[in-house]
Amino acid sequence: MTGMCRALKLCAIRQLVMGGLLLAAFGGTAWAEGNPRDPYEGFNRTMFSANEVIDKYAAKPVAQVYDKATPLPVKAGVGNFFGNVGDLWIGVNSALQGKFGDAGIDLGRLAINSTVGIFGLFDVASELGLEKHEEDFGQTMAVWGVGDGGYLFWPIIGPRTLRDTGGWVVDSYVDPVWRARPISARNSMVALRFVDIRASLLPADKVVEEAALDKYAYIRDAYLQRRRNQIFDGRPPRLDD
Amino acid sequence: MMKKLLAFVFAAFLASSVFAQEAPDALIQQVTEEVLDIIRKDKDIQNGNTQKAIDLVEKKVLPHFNFPRMTALAVGKDWRKATGTQQQQLVGEFKTLLVRTYSNALTGYKNQKIVYKPFKMAAGETDVLVRTEVLQPGSKPVQLDYSLEKIEAGWKVYDVTIAGISLVTNYRDQFGQEVRNGGIDGLVASLVAKNKSLESNLAKADKK
Numbered sequence: 038m039t040g041m042c043r044a045l046k047l048c049a050i051r052q053l054v055m056g057g058l059l060l061a062a063f064g065g066t067a068w069a070e071g072n073p074r075d076p077y078e079g080f081n082r083t084m085f086s087a088n089e090v091i092d093k094y095a096a097k098p099v100a101q102v103y104d105k106a107t108p109l110p111v112k113a114g115v116g117n118f119f120g121n122v123g124d125l126w127i128g129v130n131s132a133l134q135g136k137f138g139d140a141g142i143d144l145g146r147l148a149i150n151s152t153v154g155i156f157g158l159f160d161v162a163s164e165l166g167l168e169k170h171e172e173d174f175g176q177t178m179a180v181w182g183v184g185d186g187g188y189l190f191w192p193i194i195g196p197r198t199l200r201d202t203g204g205w206v207v208d209s210y211v212d213p214v215w216r217a218r219p220i221s222a223r224n225s226m227v228a229l230r231f232v233d234i235r236a237s238l239l240p241a242d243k244v245v246e247e248a249a250l251d252k253y254a255y256i257r258d259a260y261l262q263r264r265r266n267q268i269f270d271g272r273p274p275r276l277d278d
Numbered sequence: 279m280m281k282k283l284l285a286f287v288f289a290a291f292l293a294s295s296v297f298a299q300e301a302p303d304a305l306i307q308q309v310t311e312e313v314l315d316i317i318r319k320d321k322d323i324q325n326g327n328t329q330k331a332i333d334l335v336e337k338k339v340l341p342h343f344n345f346p347r348m349t350a351l352a353v354g355k356d357w358r359k360a361t362g363t364q365q366q367q368l369v370g371e372f373k374t375l376l377v378r379t380y381s382n383a384l385t386g387y388k389n390q391k392i393v394y395k396p397f398k399m400a401a402g403e404t405d406v407l408v409r410t411e412v413l414q415p416g417s418k419p420v421q422l423d424y425s426l427e428k429i430e431a432g433w434k435v436y437d438v439t440i441a442g443i444s445l446v447t448n449y450r451d452q453f454g455q456e457v458r459n460g461g462i463d464g465l466v467a468s469l470v471a472k473n474k475s476l477e478s479n480l481a482k483a484d485k486k
Contacts, residue, residue: 072451113417116417120418169418171418237417240383240386243382244379244380244382244383247378247379247382247476247479248375248376248379248380248445249452250449250452250453250456250468250469250472251452251455254451254452254455255448255452257451258447258448258450258451258452259443259448262442262443262444262447262448263441263442263443265442266421266439266441266442266443267442271421271442273442
């Protein structure tokens with residue numbers, strides 16, 4: 038146990054997950070009539086409200102400044118760089134799901150973009166027709182037959198199902214960005230990536246605010262639909278209406 | 279004379295039936311390109327004039343949508359509990375809500391390109407999925423799919439899916455919650471309230 042806990046981050050995450058589960062176990066009963074896919078709704082809504090505050094006063098303003106101040110080519114470079122760093126693990130997950138052709142493309146992308154694409158700043162591989170895939174360990178587990186395990190909303194991290202929370206812990210553990218040294222460089226990169234992702238979501242903010250009757254439920258259901266779509270690689274079987 | 283008239287009627291009949299049987303993928307492409315073309319030339323819409331975007335959507339896009347079907351899908355099993363009048367109210371309010379929110383999204387247009395995925399359809403099929411992709415510089419392509427159903431009036435869109443998220447069924451749980459809390463009338467009332475608040479935001483934005 039302590040061995041695994043050596044990485045302080047992982048330890049903190051585990052505590053968060055355990056704490057969350059405990060809270061969820063007690064909080065969940067309050068929403069007896071709730072959604073079967075959202076058994077921890079009481080806990081989740083509390084976390085969602087907390088996150089709304091964090092987002093309003095910290096994450097969103099920073100992302101807005103970044104979005105305004107950064108020229109498009111720089112933003113594209115930042116997105117491409119982190120995308121490239123992720124392609125190795127995406128390739129591993131493609132392979133773990135038995136999609137060896139995709140895995141080959143992922144590794145080909147990594148090779149091309151890391152060299153011709155100058156450390157991944159340019160996504161040359163996409164121009165050459167090697168399409169980027171979206172894979173992570175949560176999807177791999179889903180393909181292996183692990184169920185959702187209920188929906189959870191985490192502050193800062195955002196929505197994850199129970200399975201995908203586990204997947205996220207594994208993804209972060211092998212993530213080269215989290216392993217970068219010195220620590221100061223790692224912290225800057227983690228922060229930059231977070232801001233970049235948040236900035237990419239800015240256009241969606243207004244639509245969600247306007248479209249949703251209940252923002253919490255709107256985001257939850259959108260997340261669950263999107264995950265299902267990712268797990269089935271963009272071609273999910275139709276659900277009966 | 280009679281012959282000529284007959285020929286004309288026949289030709290008109292042929293033309294109209296050809297129109298009605300226009301392939302669904304061709305329809306999506308034609309409407310998309312037409313709308314994007316207008317937006318590319320319209321600085322007002324690009325600068326965030328929502329009212330103009332709404333007018334564009336109402337004129338060019340809405341005729342190709344089947345809103346009663348969309349509303350029924352969004353409401354789900356509660357739909358049959360609604361009376362005819364309630365169903366009409368729901369269709370009207372849901373249409374207003376969708377048009378408002380997604381017209382607004384059009385004002386964010388910045389040189390995105392649409393790629394139309396290869397489309398195959400078996401003869402006699404009446405329910406299809408037309409797949410497209412939105413390409414934008416510096417970001418991942420976004421999947422944008424249209425579900426169409428063939429009815430008497432031709433092919434009509436009944437669902438739009440962005441990155442796997444159905445704009446229609448994403449409402450189902452929220453609507454179900456409203457119906458549980460206040461019945462069908464409760465759902466109608468909260469849609470009316472939502473649309474009123476969007477309307478007043480729009481009015482405020484116009485004054486600026």
